[in-house]
Amino acid sequence: MFNDIGALELVTLVILAVLIFGPDKLPKVIQDVSAFIRKIRDFSENAKADIRNELGPEFKDFEFEDLNPKTFVRKQLLENDDLGVKELRSSFDLRKEMNEVADAVNGRDSGSDGGSPLTGSGSRVSFDKTPDGAGGGSDPLRKPDRLAPGERPPYDVDAT
Incomplete structure (x- = not known):
């Protein structure tokens, strides 16, 4: 209390x-x-x-503590593992995934295996549907080429 x-x-x-x-x-x-x-x-x-x-x-x-929404959800998720939540939780390493995404965005190699599952091979993220990267769409996470002196960076409507 x-x-x-x-x-x-x-x-x-x-x-x-x-x-x-x-x-x-x-x-x-x-x-x-x-x-x-x-x-x-x-x-x-x-x-x-x-x-x-x-x-x-x-x-x-029946326990009256189960009427608390947090307790109810916790009990249902942890005790009734019909959906495989424990297996998903043990196989998912959030810190590793976030580091891989950050490395991909910053253009660094994320490990010695030549890339991560998120980035493919190397440090370039590709969302193209074709394996060779010739899907026709521009890659939103690809690091842009260097700008010429005096050139303004492209304006991104979604980022502002």
Whole structure:
């Protein structure tokens, strides 16, 4: 409940409580607050028990924490591996893929194997459909040739 309260904040709360309620009334206030919290917990536990009884025996393993969307999605993805998510996660190395793409964009060789699966062979990325690169379309990730002195770079509408 109070996982993110530090020592300084706790000391500040205690000092404020002493200043507001005074040292004489503070024990009584603490007892009243703890009794109130205890009643709320008992009420919620009774409500959960009533809901479980009303749902019937087919919902014995029902947990109220599963109603939280994050918990539900995590449980469905990690426990029910019908889609092969664990296999995909183990075979996909995001850092390696990002490094290969960055190397391809910067025009560097990404490794000693002559290229990566994303870049083909060498450092030039090719999206052409023909294997020899003669697909007719321009390559958007290819590094442009050097510009002549005084020549303006091409204007890219999609980049601005």
